[in-house]
Amino acid sequence: MSPTDLVPTPTTAIAPFNATEFDRHVMGTYGRFPIALERGEGCRVWDTEGREYLDFVAGIATCTLGHAHPALVEAVTAQIQKLHHVSNLYYIPEQGELAQWLTANSCADRAFFCNSGAEANEAAIKLARKYGHTVLNIENPVILTANASFHGRTLATITATGQPKYQKNFNPLVPGFHYVPFNDFGALEDAIATLNQTQPQVAAILLEPLQGEGGVNPGDVAYFQQVRQLCDQHGILLILDEVQVGMGRTGKLWGYENLGIEPDIFTLAKGLAGGIPIGAMLCKESCNAFEPGDHASTF
Ligand SMILES: Cc1ncc(COP(=O)(O)O)c(C=O)c1O
Structure with missing residues (x-):
């Protein structure tokens, strides 16, 4: 045939x-x-x-x-009409061009491309865990996320999502996540102090600059600036989920620009290709712990 x-x-x-x-x-x-x-x-x-x-x-x-x-x-x-798929086993010039545009116009140095927002967040979670293991020397790294957040529908991202309605009937969930109230710096400080009491466990904090699914909850500028300082103090990563607010949807290109801070890692999808499925996880070189074989996607 x-x-x-x-x-x-x-x-x-x-x-x-x-x-x-x-x-x-x-x-x-x-x-x-x-x-x-x-x-x-x-x-x-x-x-x-x-x-x-x-x-x-x-x-x-x-x-x-x-x-x-x-x-x-x-x-x-x-x-x-020219070429529609070759896998990531080869150089794809246009992929390099997009990564160059994204890094030239953001605080990031590197991009990993995938298919969706959940997949971009999965990549960020894996990168934070690897950073936790290899740089922070944490055996079971914990990622803090916020109540009323939304990070996607895969098993790890429903666990990261601080809304029990998305988790119901899908347990056992993925270990290594802990929830804090959004925009409450005291609660975040307390959570880190408790979790790190006997030995460091917290590797990263994952937040949306503006929560867009569990309500419409803008991040407080003062809160995010304190969170950034806290991450620097503890050497932990700040991951921002820009899947919904990125690509200009807050009036600035990235949601974090409204908060006067830079994340170590941020994730994109939705508007990035105007409706063609794509996701991206971007990071600073300082936390680029991935090596060949660590993460992949057919598309
Ligand atoms: C903030 C945020 N993160 C992640 C996702 C998941 O993206 P996707 O549906 O492309 O997996 C969404 C989708 O609504 C979202 O709003």
């Missing part, structure tokens, strides 16, 4: 949309609105019945250029 035998012939009719059939075959992990979207242009979308909507959701804070933006269509078309 040749690869062309696998391509459906153009005469194959596309069935009209049928929600019952959809629900029979797609896992029911979402409570969907009864709208089937088919086409978009700028900030407008059209459903299969031809009805027009103003799209205030933008793919959950993702379609930064709107729908079918000519620059995005042209870039994706040009690339897919």
Whole structure:
């Protein structure tokens, strides 16, 4: 069989949309609105019945250029016509260009690319753990995260997420996480003092610059500046989850710019490619503990 035998012939009719059939075959992990979207242009979308909507959701804070933006269509078309996938076993010039742009325009020195926000946070968690083991000499590194935070839906990132509703029925969760109230510096100091009482355990603090899922809770400038100082004092890493607030969504390119601090590690996804799946974990050279073989992704 040749690869062309696998391509459906153009005469194959596309069935009209049928929600019952959809629900029979797609896992029911979402409570969907009864709208089937088919086409978009700028900030407008059209459903299969031809009805027009103003799209205030933008793919959950993702379609930064709107729908079918000519620059995005042209870039994706040009690339897919040239070469669409080779794995990370080879140099991909465009990947290097993006890393160069991201590091030139942020406090980071290095980028690891992946597919989603949860995956970017997984990379950050692994990097912090490796830093904990190899630099801080901690046997079982702990990462502090905030109540009402959101970091994704993989097992490690639901554990990092300080909202029990996302964890219910998925235990045993991943060990090595401890929760503190957001914007409460005293509580954070106390938690570190308690956890580090007999021997250092805390390797990193993971926070959103502005919590966007467990409410809309902006980070206090004074709090984040104290957190930064505390991390420096203890030699621990400050990881910021910029998956939702990064790429200009607070008016500055990065959420941390509003707080007058720099993280050691930050994570991106959502708006980074305007709706094409991508994630990135960026870090300063000082905490770049990864070596070949430590972390990977097919895409
Ligand atoms: C702050 C934050 N972190 C992580 C994620 C997870 O990203 P993804 O859904 O791409 O895995 C989200 C998604 O809403 C988010 O808002």
